[in-house]
Amino acid sequence: MPDASDPTERTFEDTLDRLEDIVDTLEDDAPSLDEALDAYEEGVALANECLDRLDEAEQRVSELSID
Template sequence: MTETDSSSSPTDRSFEETLNRLEDIVEQLEDDPPSLEKALDTYEEGVALANDCLSRLDKAEQRVSELSIDGK
């Protein structure tokens, strides 16, 4: 499991790095659950990362859509 620096902000990471960190969080919570407080903090980070990924995907989809319209 690759550990990405959790202190860097989501905007400093590429989409792939953000997704990898999110996968690490899911693995950690499933395989080696931490204390309740740590689990909540980790879950909160995961939700923020998931929202960031979804936002980036929405923007990418919009760009593809705009390019498709322009290409006609």
């Protein structure tokens, strides 16, 4: 079974779902400052991971389009 904490084992969709969960928590549940900072830090890392994967996908599509 894939390890969801390992970015190489997590799907793009799983990463995006986790990011959406964090946003919902920060918007709706008003966590403590420390919890909010931890969630924000995780969210930034997840957002960067999603952007990296999208960049990789775009590069692959570009390469396939050239051929």
